[in-house]
Amino acid sequence: MNRDETALVIPDSWRERLYPRRGGVPVSEIKIKDLAPARVRRRVQTIRPFLETVLDHEGSERELVRRARDHLSGEANPLGAAVLRKIDSKATQPCLPLEKWVDAWVVEHGLAFAACAFAELGGITVDLDLRRKDFPHLVRHSGWHGVVGASAGRRLRALLAAANERDYAEAVGRLADHRRTPLQRIVVSFLVPTRQDWVAECCAEPPRRAQYSETHDATMLWCALGSAEQLARLGGWARLARGEHSLELLATVAEGVGPAIAPVLAGAFDEGLSEGTGQVLLEVLGALPGDEAFRLMATRLDKAYVLPAMRAMARRFPVRALRVLPSVAASGSKSAVLAKELLTRHLLDEPELTAAVVPRLPDVARTVIEAVQRARVADASADALPRLLVEPPWTQKRKAHKPLVMPGDPAGVERALRWTPGEREEWARADGRGYVASADRSELERDLAAFQKRPSNQYVAFKLFNHGPEDLVRPLLADWRPRSWWFAVEWMKALVARYELEALPHALEAARTQPASQGSVLLPFLDAEVAALMAGWLARLKSARTIAIAWFDRHGVDAARLLFPAALGKLSKERRQAEGALRLIAAKAGAERIVAAAAAAAANGEAAAGAIEALLATDPLDILPARPPKAADWLEPGLMPQVLLRGGDLALPVAATEHVITTLAMSKPGEAYAGVEVVRELCDPESLAEFAWVVFLQWRAHGAPAKDGWALTQLGLLGDDETVRRLTPVIRAWPGEGGHKKAVDGLEVLAAIGTDVALTHRTASRRR
Structure with missing residues (x-):
C-alpha cells in the first residue's frame, strides 16, 4: 500500500454532498418523480390569471411572450418553459420548487431539454414596471442577477453526470446554443464541466464580486473548475467570499482543482471565520494531498481547531508528515512547539516507516528528527515516583464519612x-x-x-x-x-x-x-x-x-x-x-x-x-472535590512533551503525566491542590513550564472552552519567564478578539508567576 498517495481520496462522508462531476466520484442515483408533469400543469392552472397578466403586460418582451404561449399550446421550447417557471417564482402564492419543474421537463421532453431550459433561466427575469408598480413584466438581461437554484442545479448536474453517452452528447450539443450571456455560460459550464474550453471562457469573464451576495453565479463557477490552470487564471477573483464555505462547494472544488486550492482555503481560514466554517475549511484542507496543503496546515497549528485536523492529516499522509513537520518544528514560529510534539508523537507511532523514510530525507529534516529522538529520555519506574502519581487518591475508593458539626462560640479570645x-x-x-x-x-x-x-x-x-x-x-x-x-x-x-x-x-x-x-x-x-x-x-x-x-x-x-x-x-x-x-x-x-x-x-x-x-x-x-474532574476531551496526552524529573535523566510515564493534568484541573486560582507542590518538588521546572505551555496551546487549539479555564490559570502554577514572554502577546490580542475575560485572567496568571519579568509585563499590559 502506498502510504503517501498524491491523488485526492474523497472521504465517504463527502460523497452525498458533492456536486457530481461526470467521470468523477460516483454518487447515489437520482430518481425522477414521474408525477412531476401533472403537478406542474396544476400549478400553471392555479397561477393562470397572474400568468396572463404578465404575458399581456405592455412592458413584457414580445419574443419571451411568444415562446411562453407556444409552450403553453404544446409546442415545447426551453425558453418558453423557463419563462413559465420565472413567472411562477413571482406569483403571490408559494411557488412550486424548481426541482419539480426540472423533473417535469426531463419526464416530458428529455434530459437535454431540461438542461437547456435551466440554462435559459439565466437570461430572463420578471421585473417591476417602472411606470406601473402593480404588475411585473418579462425582460431579458445579461447581468449577474437572477438566482438559478443550487439544489435543482445539483440535481440536474447529477442526472447529466450519470447519463449514457448518447444523452449526454445530445445535451452538450444543444447547450451550445444557450450560452448567449455571461451568466448562461457559467450555468452551462456548471451543468457540463467536462467542456473545459467553456469553463476557460468563464474564467476569463468571472462574475463580479460586488453582486455575489444576490446570486449563485460564483458558486456555479467554482463548481465548474477542473484544473489548477483555471484557478490560476482567475487570479485575485479566486478567494472565498461570504456564503462560499459550505462543504458541498469546497469538496466539489477540491475534486475539480486538487491541491492547488489549498492556498485559497488557508486564506479563507485566516480571516477568522465562525467555528463551524473554520472546521469545514480545515476538513477539506486536511484531505488534500501534496506538501503545500500539509505545510499550510502545519504553519497554523497555533490557530483554533487546526491541531486535531493536523493530527488526522498526519495519519492520512504519514510520509509527508516526516517531510514537512521538521521544518515547522525548527522554525521558531508560533506553531513550532505543537509541530515538535506532533512530530515526536508521529515518530513513536510509526517506527517502521520512520526507519525506512528518514535516511532518504534532506539533511535539514533528518537533523531535526534525530535531535527530537535524542531528546527523549527513559520513563521513570513506579518505584521512583510518589504515590500521588502512581495511585492517586482520586482513583481509590474513599470511605464516606460525615464531618462532625459542633456549633458554638469561641472562648477565651478577646478583641x-x-x-x-x-x-x-x-x-x-x-x-x-x-x-x-x-x-x-x-x-x-x-x-x-x-x-x-x-x-x-x-x-x-x-x-x-x-x-x-x-x-x-x-x-x-x-x-x-x-x-x-x-x-x-x-x-x-x-x-x-x-x-x-x-x-x-x-x-x-x-x-x-x-x-x-x-x-x-x-x-x-x-x-x-x-x-x-x-x-x-x-x-x-x-x-x-x-x-x-x-x-x-x-x-x-x-x-x-x-x-x-x-x-x-x-x-x-x-x-x-x-x-x-x-x-x-x-x-x-x-x-x-x-x-x-x-x-x-x-x-x-x-x-x-x-x-x-x-x-x-x-x-x-x-482533600479532594466531591467530583474530581474528568479528562478534558480536547487534551491529547500523546501530544504532550515529556515531563523530566529533576536531573533530567528520567521522565514521567504517560499515566503519571495524566495524573499531573488532574492535579492542575483540580486547582483553582489562589487555591492550588496540594499535589501541585509535590509535582513541583519532583520535576524539572523548565520541563514543567514547557508541559504547561503545551496544555495551554492544546486548549486554545480546540477553541478555548470556558469550562476548562484551568488550562490558562495552571500557567500561573508551573510557568516561568519564558511562559511570560509567550503569553503576553496572547493576552494583549484577546480583547480585540472578544476575549476580555480571558485577558483579565491572563493578567492574573502573570501575577501568579510573580517573577520580576512577569510583573513588568503585567504592568505594561495593563497600561495598554
Whole structure:
C-alpha cells in the first residue's frame, strides 16, 4: 500500500454532498418523480390569471411572450418553459420548487431539454414596471442577477453526470446554443464541466464580486473548475467570499482543482471565520494531498481547531508528515512547539516507516528528527515516583464519612490589637500626604464646619482625624462614612494607630473594598470578623493571600480559636476556608497546640479536640472535590512533551503525566491542590513550564472552552519567564478578539508567576 498517495481520496462522508462531476466520484442515483408533469400543469392552472397578466403586460418582451404561449399550446421550447417557471417564482402564492419543474421537463421532453431550459433561466427575469408598480413584466438581461437554484442545479448536474453517452452528447450539443450571456455560460459550464474550453471562457469573464451576495453565479463557477490552470487564471477573483464555505462547494472544488486550492482555503481560514466554517475549511484542507496543503496546515497549528485536523492529516499522509513537520518544528514560529510534539508523537507511532523514510530525507529534516529522538529520555519506574502519581487518591475508593458539626462560640479570645515592635509609632507617622491641622483655633473651627457639612470630604476628614484634638474629633469617628475608600493606605494606618479598636469598622470596610492595597491595615487586629475575612482571602484571593498568611503568622493559636466555630460549623464554603486556615496555622504553630486550644475553647472540648485533631491529621493530598474532574476531551496526552524529573535523566510515564493534568484541573486560582507542590518538588521546572505551555496551546487549539479555564490559570502554577514572554502577546490580542475575560485572567496568571519579568509585563499590559 502506498502510504503517501498524491491523488485526492474523497472521504465517504463527502460523497452525498458533492456536486457530481461526470467521470468523477460516483454518487447515489437520482430518481425522477414521474408525477412531476401533472403537478406542474396544476400549478400553471392555479397561477393562470397572474400568468396572463404578465404575458399581456405592455412592458413584457414580445419574443419571451411568444415562446411562453407556444409552450403553453404544446409546442415545447426551453425558453418558453423557463419563462413559465420565472413567472411562477413571482406569483403571490408559494411557488412550486424548481426541482419539480426540472423533473417535469426531463419526464416530458428529455434530459437535454431540461438542461437547456435551466440554462435559459439565466437570461430572463420578471421585473417591476417602472411606470406601473402593480404588475411585473418579462425582460431579458445579461447581468449577474437572477438566482438559478443550487439544489435543482445539483440535481440536474447529477442526472447529466450519470447519463449514457448518447444523452449526454445530445445535451452538450444543444447547450451550445444557450450560452448567449455571461451568466448562461457559467450555468452551462456548471451543468457540463467536462467542456473545459467553456469553463476557460468563464474564467476569463468571472462574475463580479460586488453582486455575489444576490446570486449563485460564483458558486456555479467554482463548481465548474477542473484544473489548477483555471484557478490560476482567475487570479485575485479566486478567494472565498461570504456564503462560499459550505462543504458541498469546497469538496466539489477540491475534486475539480486538487491541491492547488489549498492556498485559497488557508486564506479563507485566516480571516477568522465562525467555528463551524473554520472546521469545514480545515476538513477539506486536511484531505488534500501534496506538501503545500500539509505545510499550510502545519504553519497554523497555533490557530483554533487546526491541531486535531493536523493530527488526522498526519495519519492520512504519514510520509509527508516526516517531510514537512521538521521544518515547522525548527522554525521558531508560533506553531513550532505543537509541530515538535506532533512530530515526536508521529515518530513513536510509526517506527517502521520512520526507519525506512528518514535516511532518504534532506539533511535539514533528518537533523531535526534525530535531535527530537535524542531528546527523549527513559520513563521513570513506579518505584521512583510518589504515590500521588502512581495511585492517586482520586482513583481509590474513599470511605464516606460525615464531618462532625459542633456549633458554638469561641472562648477565651478577646478583641485586641497586637503590634510588632515600633509598628504603631511608624503607622502614626504614616499620614500619607502630611496634612497637619493648624494650631489656629479659627482654622480648626472651619475644618469642623466643613466636615459637618460634608463628611465625605476626605481631605478634611483625615486632617481632623489624624491631627485634630481627640476630645473634639473622636466622637465623630463612629458616624463617619467616606465617599469611597480609594485613598492611600498610609492614611488608614495613621487612623488605626491613633484610635485602635475604634477604627476597626473603617479598617474592615476599606480592606473589603480594596483587599490588595488596604488589607494590610488589619494586620494588628485580633478579631473574629477579621479572622473569617483572612480565611476567605487565603482560599480564594490571590492578590491578598500574602496578607492573610502574615495575619495568621502574627496571631497564631489565638487566630485558630477564632476559627473553631466555622471549622466545626455547618458544611459550607466558610467551613472549608476555616479548615484551610487551621492547617496553615498548624504547620507553623504545631498541631498539638491547636488541638489543645480546641479542647479549652469549647464546652464539649473533648469532642471538639477530636474533630480538630482528625482535621489536621488529614493528608492534604486526600482533600479532594466531591467530583474530581474528568479528562478534558480536547487534551491529547500523546501530544504532550515529556515531563523530566529533576536531573533530567528520567521522565514521567504517560499515566503519571495524566495524573499531573488532574492535579492542575483540580486547582483553582489562589487555591492550588496540594499535589501541585509535590509535582513541583519532583520535576524539572523548565520541563514543567514547557508541559504547561503545551496544555495551554492544546486548549486554545480546540477553541478555548470556558469550562476548562484551568488550562490558562495552571500557567500561573508551573510557568516561568519564558511562559511570560509567550503569553503576553496572547493576552494583549484577546480583547480585540472578544476575549476580555480571558485577558483579565491572563493578567492574573502573570501575577501568579510573580517573577520580576512577569510583573513588568503585567504592568505594561495593563497600561495598554
